[in-house]
Amino acid sequence: MEGDGDELLWVKVGGVLLQMLVDSGCKKYIIDNKSWSYLKTNGVNIWNQQNRCDETFLPYGEKATPLAVLGTFETDVVIEDVGKTVKKITTFYVVKGGQQCLLGRSTATELGVLFIDLSSCHGVRSVMVEEKRPFPKIKSVKVSIPIDKHVSQVCQHPRRPPIALMKKIEDKLQSLLANDIIEPVEGGCQWVSPLVTVVKDNGDLRLCVDMRCANVAILKERHLMPTIDDFLPRFTPAKFFSCLDIKEAYHQVELDEDSRYITTFITHIGLFRYKRLMYGIVIAPEIFQRILEQILSRCSKNTVNFIDDILVFAGTEKEHDEALGSVLSTLKSYGVLLNKDKCIFKVQKLDFLGHTVSSEGIQPSRNKIEALQKFRAPFCSEEVRSFLGLVTYIGRFLPDLATVTSPFQKLTCAGVRLVWGDDQQQFFLKLKEMISNIKFLRFFNNSFRTRVIADASPVALGAVLIQFGGLDDDDPRPIAYARRKFELETDHKPLEAIFNPTSRPCPRIERWVLRLQSYTFVVKYRKGVNNIADPLSRLVEHNASEEFDAENKFMVLAVLKSAAIDVQELEESAKADRVLDLVIKSLYSGTWSDPAVKPFALFCNKLGLIGEMVVRGNKLVVPTNLRPRMLQLAHEGHPGETVMKRRLRDRVWWPGMDRVITDYVKSCEGCRLVGLPSKPEPMSRRPLPNKPWVDIAIDFFGPMPDGVYLLGVIDYFSRYKEVELLHKITTRHGS
Secondary structure, eight states: OOOOSTTEEEEEETTEEEEEEEOTTOOSEEEEHHHHHHHHHTTOOOEEEESOOOOOOOOSSTTOOOOOEEEEEEEEEEEEETTEEEEEEEEEEEESSOSSOEEOHHHHHHHTSEEEEOOOTTSOOEEEEOOOOOOOOOTTOEEOOOBOTTSOOOBOOOOOOOHHHHHHHHHHHHHHHHTTSEEEOOSOOSOBEEEEEEEOTTSOEEEEEOOHHHHTTBOOOOOOOOOHHHHHHHHTTOOEEEEEEBTTGGGGSEEOGGGGGGGOEEETTEEEEESBOOTTOTTHHHHHHHHHHHHTGGGGGGEEEETTEEEEEESSHHHHHHHHHHHHHHHHHTTOOBOGGGOEEEESEEEETTEEEETTEEEEOTHHHHHHHTOOOOSSHHHHHHHHHHHHHTGGGSTTHHHHHHHHHHHTSTTOOOOOOHHHHHHHHHHHHHHHTOOOOBOOOTTSEEEEEEEEOSSOEEEEEEEESSSSSSSEEEBSOOOSEEEEEESOTTHHHHTSTTOOOOHHHHHHHHHTTTSEEEEEEOOGGGOTTHHHHHSSOOOTTSOSOHHHHHHHHHHHTTSOSOHHHHHHHHHHOHHHHHHHHHHHHOOOOSGGGHHHHTTGGGEEEETTEEEETTEEEOOGGGHHHHHHHHTTTOOOHHHHHHHHHTTEEOTTHHHHHHHHHHTOHHHHHHSOOOOOOOOOOOOOOSSTTSSEEEEEEOOOTTSOEEEEEEETTTOOEEEEEESOOSGGGOO
């Protein structure tokens, strides 16, 4: 008795709100014993309650056993939808051990939430369930986004989605419309942002709006975001904790109608805008933080929140239960919907904002230091120098650093060959232990200057978050938390252009950019030799089974579903392709000097790897031996050059593909035979003569229905015409 979520809707059962699953195969109303207890606790209004039942219910399955029916009762069922209320009185059956309440077929049809269509072109009964109930929103809360009218408005063009995802995008938009989260836009608009699609690992879609240009016009929210330092003194006596997570938190906040235009986005089926607060608005975290702080102000003694994460704490179990009950009651009164799967209740240890909070105190989360503990031994002098750079950067906090690092310092000298012996390994392990057990990770200070130092290698990404107490860089403080305004330091110069608001990076990088669009940051370039994050990216133990960018992989595979070539065959062909092998080596080394990879060099910033396959954005780079078959598949039906290019551009790419398609179509005999003939010579206007009857036009018209022909004579100068009837037009019957 479980659904996939698409058929769930909220109904009022005896005045109590309850979530039910529409089941077209069930004729009765069925609820489980837990839901029955919930209804009684909340004062459900029922009548004609009986403890025995003669009905028998069988679950789905070949060896199903009858369900244990605990009793029946009658009550009214109410469904509300945008001002319309539908009510029906029915009988409920309470079963033992169920997992989901069921809404029967007959009642669901009468209430208008189930439609059964018998006119299927396949002769099969198809059932369509529509959930029309709007997504919950916080009561009595409507926010306005402050917009700088002096900023020039930007209307961006739509970004063409892959054909394989168009249907899913349309379904997702319809779902957002049904949930009253977005609305269509009619007429002109002042701001338009493009839509970006992200494929989740479960195949579902996440629709994101690229708000980078629009965020420039949004004025900053004057609300101070809390930090872990603000919470620490209050956790001192706490021994019991609960963490509450708000479901789709931003979408529960309604936007004022005068502010909605800034969220307008364009898709392949038209313009839409958000009616609710959305991720991507630069001040959305501050807005939601302020709203939730005001809602929980009466419970602030034992409650803190960071955006949509709420932490309830207390020194005794009784105090904790009272505080938790007060918070839940307050959230219910405002109509706030929680995510049950992510809530944690009454524990003595949990992770909150990157720290492990317990009755014993607070400490950095274990995963913060696991990367340091898993450092492998350096393979070359450059890696030794990189590792020492990280150690030296935080050396003032490590005792006896000079003694411990002396065996490594010798390996970095010019002309010294790297020999990794037992002494080096012993000191290396000691250094790792010292780094991973450091006690100096400072707590975040919102008034200090913040910097993120990042680096990437072919196997991993590394980053160090530090703060500076003064204006210079002489006092770095490694910390564990970030704020919404920071500097991003990198040794990759192109990032300065990629993170420009007007840039159009490949979809893979674009999704990373969208994750950061609610932050304010500046990209600063610094040479790799000075990058302390370098060892974090290079000296980790790489686990090949871990997916670094699973979203991009599923994006590509979703597009390739319509390519009609098996993915395994693609991977095998890519391995055997000499040119693609050189391209992969160039991606790792960053060198594109080989003549064979010159055609790929112009697109090096857009190329990437998914397993053994090379991709350009979300398009597959087709191996050489599969390109003829790809051309043949795209040419089915002789669609012509334009359609063929469109078919391939949405899925695949290789250098010079457009030129190859043009030659392929020109060489196709079938396309040549059915193609358009050569265009005729354009007609030229005859010059006007100087006087009448110099130039005349003569022509026949006919035969007419009665067999008569017309002979027309027109003078070009005067436009005078003469028409004569002729019964015969051959020269034999002339004068």
